Amino acid sequence: MKVVRAKxxxxxxxxxDSGGFECYLEYEKSFTMGCIEYVATIGSVLLMIxxxxxxxxxxxxxxxxxERAVIFRLGRLKQGGARGPGMFxxxxxxxxxxxxxxxxxxxxxxxxxALTKDSVTVTVDAVxxxxxxxxxxxxxxxxxxxxxxxxxxxxxxxxxxGTRNLAEILSDREAISHAMQSSLDVxxxxxxxxxxxxxxxxxxxxxxxxxxxxxxxxxxxxxxxKVIAAEGEMRASRALKEASDVINESPAALQLRYLQTLNNIxxxxxxxxxxxxxxxxxxYFVNNRGPKVLTQLKxxxx
Numbered sequence: 334m335k336v337v338r339a340k341x342x343x344x345x346x347x348x349x350d351s352g353g354f355e356c357y358l359e360y361e362k363s364f365t366m367g368c369i370e371y372v373a374t375i376g377s378v379l380l381m382i383x384x385x386x387x388x389x390x391x392x393x394x395x396x397x398x399x400e401r402a403v404i405f406r407l408g409r410l411k412q413g414g415a416r417g418p419g420m421f422x423x424x425x426x427x428x429x430x431x432x433x434x435x436x437x438x439x440x441x442x443x444x445x446x447a448l449t450k451d452s453v454t455v456t457v458d459a460v461x462x463x464x465x466x467x468x469x470x471x472x473x474x475x476x477x478x479x480x481x482x483x484x485x486x487x488x489x490x491x492x493x494x495g496t497r498n499l500a501e502i503l504s505d506r507e508a509i510s511h512a513m514q515s516s517l518d519v520x521x522x523x524x525x526x527x528x529x530x531x532x533x534x535x536x537x538x539x540x541x542x543x544x545x546x547x548x549x550x551x552x553x554x555x556x557x558x559k560v561i562a563a564e565g566e567m568r569a570s571r572a573l574k575e576a577s578d579v580i581n582e583s584p585a586a587l588q589l590r591y592l593q594t595l596n597n598i599x600x601x602x603x604x605x606x607x608x609x610x611x612x613x614x615x616x617y618f619v620n621n622r623g624p625k626v627l628t629q630l631k632x633x634x635x
Contacts, residue, residue: 370407376425391425401468402430415468433468442486447494456537457494461486467525475524482526489516508534
């Protein structure tokens with residue numbers, strides 16, 4: 334004796350992750366229940382009726398708001414999708430169910446040692462956030478979705494690091510996280526897993542490379558400091574030249590500058606005061622009296 338379920342069709346509209354709407358058309362697969370399966374189902378129902386009301390403790394199950402139950406009847410996936418949240422009914426000895434948690438789960442990707450595009454060895458670890466989007470696929474299409482997602486995250490991280498330079502890994506972690514999240518999301522979509530977020534936690538470099546980078550940075554800072562000091566000296570010399578030109582235009586300004594210098598020296602209560610000798614006095618003797626002195630010395634020798 335066989336019981337045949339006809340093929341049925343479901344049509345409707347659902348909201349997508351991007352905020353739009355899409356129409357869908359689904360066909361439920363028809364299957365035949367064998368004689369042994371039919372007898373087992375009838376026997377289970379009779380046993381449940383005979384053991385009432387004690388059998389009710391095994392017939393009614395409850396799942397939480399954040400859980401869904403995937404029911405199998407004699408090894409076949411029961412039609413109607415996942416059950417929950419709330420209470421649902423199963424037939425003892427015939428039905429079995431599996432609970433799936435829909436909450437977001439996070440796990441740490443172990444530190445992965447990879448060779449970058451510019452042949453530098455780095456160690457990078459990350460954290461991945463994911464949730465179950467389709468409970469049926471998570472139970473039916475993959476044996477252990479959690480372990481499979483962890484292993485895929487480790488291999489994806491190594492593959493992405495191999496396509497980036499060291500400078501990109503150190504400065505552009507957000508792009509690496511986004512690329513890893515997109516790759517994981519596409520790979521885990523058939524499993525009913527939605528990867529929501531990926532974050533790069535830490536990038537570790539070898540000790541020798543760290544010392545080399547520190548020496549390079551220190552040399553760069555020293556060279557920059559020398560350039561800044563040279564630019565400061567050049568600007569200071571220009572400012573002094575402009576100040577000397579201004580003082581040269583007014584002889585009284587030079588005398589006022591002398592008096593201000595003496596005032597500053599006397600304010601510190603020093604016992605020794607150095608009085609600057611104006612250059613103009615020496616130039617007067619050199620220009621006017623110098624030739625006369627030389628002429629007198631020549632006459633004296635003769």
